[in-house]
Amino acid sequence: MHNDVRDMYREEILEHYRHPMNFGTLKKPSHTISAANPLCGDRITLQLRVEKxxxxxxxxxxxxxxxxxxxxxxxxxWMKGKKLAQVQKVGEKKTQELIKAPISVARIQCVLLPYSALKKASNSTSSELTRPRKLG
Amino acid sequence: MMNSIRNQFPILKTRVRSLPRRGGAKSLVYFDNAATTQKPEIVLRAMDKFYRSKNAPVHRGVYTLAEAATAAYENVRDQVRDFIHAAHREEIIFTAGATASINAVVAGYVETSLHRGDHILLTDMEHHAMIVPWQAAAERKGLEVDFVPLTSDGRVDIGVFKKALAKYRPKFVGITHVSNVLGTVNPVREMIAAAHKIGAIVLIDAAQSAAHLPIDVQKLSCDFLVFSGHKLYGPTGVGVLYGRKELLERLPPFIFGGHMIEEVTREKTTYAPLPAKFEGGTQPVAEVVGLGAAISFVQGVGFNAIQKHECELSAHMLKGLKVISGLTLLGPATTQGRIPVFSFTISGIHSHDVATLLDREGIAVRAGHHCAQILHSNLSPDASVRMSLGVYNTVGEIDRTIAALHKIQEKFYA
Structure with a gap:
């Protein structure tokens, strides 16, 4: 198996998988949002601390x-230091761009999983989502 | 024998080019037969020929063409009767598939014979097609659905099953003949006998077994049995509901419309006798004809040859999987009492990644929970990779797959 720069399994991607950035939890998140992919049971919980x-x-x-x-x-x-509203607006396109490889239709939901968590935050203005919550 | 069988399946000559489009196309290794099988020439030709020379409404026209269509359709009923050794041809009902068959039995049985508080017994091994119709009916009617737990290696223990029968006293029992995830063959004959002792009605889901094991509904003494055409080298959109005649006669129709009637007046409709009572509307005639051709194909190869070949495939696959470090096979690692269906996880590599990378080698497998979430969560918290083989698969294809799995590990563990 080759190491094509346009390959979604190129070494750079696998390195992110082995050692993901920002993996863990925040002490004082302003947003805690979860999303799941029903096809495979994959889950993500995203925490943000948004100020102004x-x-x-x-x-x-x-x-x-x-x-x-x-x-x-x-x-x-990528989203660190950016406006939440902006991140929410361009997030769907951006997540795919960041992978820098063509994604097969069957796997597009995998790429979009973090965005679907983020989207939930954007669609809700309820206080429940902005209150810090325990993970899990 | 192998080459002559493979040559009958045009799609097996397909070459696969997956993303990224680099390097040569790979010849297809089709290991998703538990989801749907490929179709031999005999099936494709039969359906094509039907549309070209016999297409007409069945059971309606008095003209020659309609008679030919009706004969083609009804001949398959005899073929199916012979295939599963039913006592009467009118015990064979054509449906849209195994799922439709199960839904029909559940709906009819709930309406006529089950009451609030009655128990339904299923096993933890069932496909969603068995679980969900019963759960939905249970909600409507106030029934209790109970599950027989499995052994740690994913088998139904007949003693545990008998205990569950004694505990819940179910009115109805639904059992899969073969697990679509583990490939394990259930001791259905003993299970049916035990269920009958307490007066329960038994439905056997033969969707996974029909292409691999001979079925004799009279020897099994089951009350209902269902299977799909498309998992039996036949077309999609057609399946079979077998029911004992006296039970089918009591069961209400589930599709109302043309053909299933005896007489319609403004006041009332009386229904046609079996099997027409359950075949309302225009039937998928070409698909039924295709199913007949598929049965001819399977009978032509013969279950002795099928089982011998598939047992060799199982032995070879188990040997190959054994040497892959970090691989956990779900279910038993023996060739006895199984069909060549293998689900596994590899530590540190998600099943979707395995499936995508196998696809790059031209190998088609399934990743996920395989429509059996209850079974799957019993055995593995993670999604698994499933390789399900059929009569046309080869030892060489297994070797290619094992080599590809080693390669995927090297890539991930680098």
Whole structure:
């Protein structure tokens, strides 16, 4: 198996899977959102600390395939310091861009898993989602 | 024998080019037969020929063409009767598939014979097609659905099953003949006898077994048995519901419309006798004809040859999987009492990654929980990879797959 730069299983992606960035939990998150992929049972819990509309800190815990973990790693790193509203607006396109490889239709949901968690936060203004919550 | 069988399946000559589109295309290794099997020429030709030369409404027209279509359709009923050794041809009902058959039995049985508080006994091994219709009916009617737990290696223990019968006194028992995840063959004959002792009615889901094991409904003495055409080298959209005649006669129709009637007046409709009572509307005639051809194909190869070949495949696969470190096989690691279906996890590599990387080698497998979440969560918290083989698969394809799995591990563990 080759190491094509346009391969979703290239070494860079596998390295994100083995050592994901921002993996873990935040001490004082302002948002805690979970999402799951019913097809494979993959799960992600995303935590954000948003101050004045800016994503200051981000962390995630997930069980999933290499593609979903690497996507979460890249996406979480990318959103730091950006406006939450902006991140929510371009997130769907951006998660796919960050992988830098064509994704087969069957696997697109894996890539979008971190975004679907983020989207839930964006769609809700309820206080429940903005209150810190325990993971799990 | 192998080459002559493979040559009958045009799709097996397909070459696969997966993403990223680099390197040469790979010849297809199709290991997803538990989901659906490929179709031999005889099936494709039979359906094509039907549409070209015999297509007409069945049981309606008085003209020659309609008679030919009706004969083609009804001949398959005799073929199916012979295939599963039913006592009467009218015990064979054509449906849209195993799922439709189970839904029909559940709906009819719930309506006529079950009452609030009655128990239904299933096993932890069932496919969602058996579990979900009963759960939905239980909710509507206030029934209790109970499950027989499995042994740690994923088998039904007849003693545990008998205890569950004694404990719940179920009115109805639903059992899969063969697990679609583990490939294990259940001792259905003993299970049916035990269930009958307490007066329960038994439905056997033969979706996974029909292509691998001979079925004799009279020897099994089952009350209902269902299977699909498309897992038996036949077309999608057609399946069979077998029921004992006296039970089918009591069961209400589940599809109302043309053909299933005896007489319709403004006041009332009386229903046609078996099997028409359950075959309302225009039937999938070409698919039924295709099912007949598929049965001819299976009978042509013969179950002795099928079982001998598939047992060799199982032995070879088990040997190959054994040497892959970190691989956990779900269910028994023996060739006895199984069909060549293998589900496994590899530590540190998600099943979807395994499936995608196998696809790059042209190998088609399934990843997930395989429509059996209860069984799956019993055996593994994670999704698994399933390889399900059929009559046309070869030892060489297994070797290619084992080599590919080693390669995937090297890549991931680097």
């Amino acid at each position: 509309g800016i994503v200051r800190e981000v962390a995630f815990e997930a069980s999933g395939c290499a593609i979903s973990i690497a996507a979460a790693s890249l996406f979480s790193e």
